[in-house]
Amino acid sequence: MPALLRAKHTTGKGWAIVGVLFSIASALLAGADLLTQAMQVPATGLAPGRLLFALAVCLLGIALSCVWSGRLLAGSHARVRDAAPLLNEHTSFAAAADRVSAHDRYGQPATLYSTEEVSIQHGSPGVPIASDPLFGFAQPTVGERCFVLPREGEPLVECQDRYALNAARGCYAVADGVSGSFLPGPWASITAQRFVERVEAFSEKEAFQHWLHECCAEWQAWMQQRWVPAMNSLRQLQGEQPGDWNEEIVKGAQTTLAGCVIAPLNAAGLIDIQVWAIGDTQFFLFHRGIDGLWMMQTAFPLTHPAQFGYKPDTLFTIVHPNLFEQTWMARKTLRCSALPGDYVVLATDTVGKWMLSQTRYPSDKLTALLHSASVEEFSTILHEELRAKHIEEDDDMTMLVIPL
């Protein structure tokens, strides 16, 4: 669904409730009128015009109440994404909750993570673009810990890493926008969010192509209907001519993506996980040893620090048969099993590469990072490693920890 259409669902929760109540009231009144007529009018019969009018109002009221009720529920879900609040300037952090076993989590009804109401009008060019939902970060709900650290000197709004959560479905994704492409952050946001929201699996090429085209369409629509008008509105305020970004939009954005679907505990006491990845954003599965240190059970798609290269495979905003074939061939999938208590970790390349290097020379730092309870801890550990040159390059760094 294009961002603009989705945005319409998010406004006026109060009006939706009023609409439902009004519709129900209309239906009740019309129904009461019908009943009254039927009881009062003797054998001469009911006035057909009045009967038809009352019947029509009753049916209309029932129909409207159904529509408004549906929009109310749909708007709640969409708002989860659209109204996700921005986080602090340099970091994002989700408070660590007690670990919830997979059985407990998936035994509960689907939960929607709550967000603050955002009183902005989507599509209005006068609204600061930084308040747009594509720049927001979702709040965790079932004990996940999410850390986003922009590179030194950059504000969070320009960070090109994004993550998405769908605890109800056990879907999680992290995306890393390619800095050399045009506005990769929003593209990363779109692909991560659509990954966790998708209904079909990517086992079939057509399903993946359909999904990718929808992502591309959303990016294009957002660019033309939201971003460009917002930028031109800024320029107008500064007395400048409208900008022309057509060339850059045509070249488009790129992102890597790694996502997983975590199933409920099965009869064998295991948790099945499906992983899908393109590029060098990493999936890890960690198991805690009796010594308290976390051991890496699975690393995917890359298994050695030397495999990280300069130009990973990516998802493009450009719709082209050759690019799609390239992307389809480059995708990687994995099925694995985990135990309750394990950690699933999704991380962008810099953090992922560092994690892989830690398994070669075990250190307490990996365990400390996985146990980070605050963004300050996360940042401190990684910046120490950067200063010690165990991390070669200052880059956006993102890590999602999902306790099973």
Added chain:
Amino acid sequence: MTLNMVGQYYTRRFSRRYPGLFIILLDQSGSMREKVDGQKYSKADFATTALNNLIHKMVQSAKFEASTGERRKYAYLSILGYSDSVYPLLSPSGEPVDIPFLGKNPRGTVQVMRDVLDTHNNTYHKVTENRPFWIEPRSIGRTQMAEAFKRARDIAGQWLHSPTEFGQAQRQECFPPIIINITDGEDNGGGNLLAVAQEIMSKGTQQGGILIFNCHFTKAIGQSCVFPASVSELAYLNSPFAQQLFEISSVIPEPLRRRAASELLNGQQLTSTARSFVYNADTDILIKFLHWGTVGTAIE
């Protein structure tokens, strides 16, 4: 003699919060009129084209900010020409101009033909495009190199103490200014070049002293001396001027050394005393040297 400050790191990336400064000194003396061997164009034409392409690359390397639609202000640039006198080539006062502003305000455009790969059938075809330019070639007069360095010294000093823009850190926290000198001949103007250079390199930021890169550009091809580590490596050139340029060139800081080697020496190891200096650079090396000294250092 090592003129850099010892123990500094030069690790700060260029960014909107920590922008850098490049000052390019372009020899526009009469000797730049010479034709490059085997080509129709002169050294002045080639050097000017190389600089215009470099500015274009610096602009293209400034990615767009998602929140403003503007290119990132990761660096400032000043270009000074020198011949009988020293004069600014970008802004009227010589004051550094930020990269996004340069992108929006070229002096004009020229038609450029280039080969573009058609990925459908894997063939190249020619495309004509209008390429912006900012400076124009000139070649007349003497070579007032020391005066050019004095002007660069003043510009760098003013920039280091200038008020910062919103969102920028103090200049002292940034990567120090880089001065790149492109010349084809000897300094035959007034002033003590070595003294000025020493004064420049004694100043800087918390990240290190101001860096001076020197590129001696020749019309010949294939006789270059790239990143020498000692004066003895220049002995075969029998050129006091080469030694002078060596003495006023900074030691390549360790964080820049690997890229220097990969861009200009096909990955050969550089010693810790290698200087940021090329003598007898041909056209290919000039382009690579400029790229390494600017975009390569700042962004890639």
